[in-house]
Amino acid sequence: MHEGDEALNFDPMIPIWAQVADTIQKQIVSGSIHPGDKLPGGRDLALTYSINPNTAARIYQELERKGICITRRGMGTYVTEDGEKIAQLRREMAENAVRSFLEEMSGLGLDWHDAVKMIEEEEDNLAEK
Amino acid sequence: MLKSKDLTKRFGSLVAVDGVTLEMEPGHVYAMLGPNGSGKTTWMKIAAGLMKPTSGTMTFMNEPVGVSSRAQVAYMSTEPYFYAWMTVKDVGQYYADFFRDFSMEKFESNLKTMELEKTMKTKSLSSGMAAKLKIAVTMARDARVYMLDEPFNGIDLLARDEIRACILREATDDKLLILSSHLVEEVEAIADWSVFIRKGKLVEMRDNEEMRQTDHVSVADRYREIYGHMEVQEA
Numbered sequence: 001m002h003e004g005d006e007a008l009n010f011d012p013m014i015p016i017w018a019q020v021a022d023t024i025q026k027q028i029v030s031g032s033i034h035p036g037d038k039l040p041g042g043r044d045l046a047l048t049y050s051i052n053p054n055t056a057a058r059i060y061q062e063l064e065r066k067g068i069c070i071t072r073r074g075m076g077t078y079v080t081e082d083g084e085k086i087a088q089l090r091r092e093m094a095e096n097a098v099r100s101f102l103e104e105m106s107g108l109g110l111d112w113h114d115a116v117k118m119i120e121e122e123e124d125n126l127a128e129k
Numbered sequence: 130m131l132k133s134k135d136l137t138k139r140f141g142s143l144v145a146v147d148g149v150t151l152e153m154e155p156g157h158v159y160a161m162l163g164p165n166g167s168g169k170t171t172w173m174k175i176a177a178g179l180m181k182p183t184s185g186t187m188t189f190m191n192e193p194v195g196v197s198s199r200a201q202v203a204y205m206s207t208e209p210y211f212y213a214w215m216t217v218k219d220v221g222q223y224y225a226d227f228f229r230d231f232s233m234e235k236f237e238s239n240l241k242t243m244e245l246e247k248t249m250k251t252k253s254l255s256s257g258m259a260a261k262l263k264i265a266v267t268m269a270r271d272a273r274v275y276m277l278d279e280p281f282n283g284i285d286l287l288a289r290d291e292i293r294a295c296i297l298r299e300a301t302d303d304k305l306l307i308l309s310s311h312l313v314e315e316v317e318a319i320a321d322w323s324v325f326i327r328k329g330k331l332v333e334m335r336d337n338e339e340m341r342q343t344d345h346v347s348v349a350d351r352y353r354e355i356y357g358h359m360e361v362q363e364a
Binding site for chain 1: 290293297320338341345
């Protein structure tokens, strides 16, 4: 991978560690990073995302605190092999996505009932294609 | 590590730096922010030991800056400073002769990152390429402090990632990096601290992530808050 390739279009009003941590969590949940995989070192992470190394270190601290990653002394940082933990993370992220979706709908004057109906309609549309 | 105390620099009736007190530590990247003419360059030149303050002190490891600190401070000014006859390779050799901490290996790796060839003549470089060469050669030193004055000036949007990579590679726990810029967006993510300077005075020094988390503002937002009305007045 070329350095800086992953540089996100950060939302500069949200802490950068939170944005990169979110990206990594999505990669874990979606399976593009596997349980037990070794993650890049803090310095490589900083170069990959073009971010300050202290911010990169903070990302792993947070992922460790949540039990998503484990740092083995002198070895590096690894994704947990605990499938339960990853399932739980997926569930949390999905809940957040649903919550923000419903907030968005409510902003349009639609309640969850309308939202469910629209999801079903969309499902039918997709099935027809 | 680098401390400025009540630092003031006057040029005749102009006060370029006005009683600035601050301290910077290794393991961090500081962005010195402010519109042109805020006093960032003057402060850096004093820190680099190239200019004497009118009053106040600038110390590096508790010693006044001077000949001995200069060997440990890699400074890149905004002015171009290569002889026209030099090739890119000559520039490296010139630095190697001048600075004991210069690493030819690092220089070559930086050239690769910056997509510069050793055989290129400095006089035929575009302004953007010359700007990249200045950074490549400065960051090839193994100094304790790196001060880059406006590293993103004249650099094409596409080359800015290369510059960031070159800078970040030196951002280790034992080194102090200072970048001055009026292009705030370019330094938002690579600096962990912002130093806002306004008309020669220190406005504030902020931890960037903490500012985003607690105040929900970006560095660019804070910049606009501090300098916005000033530019309107001047316009």
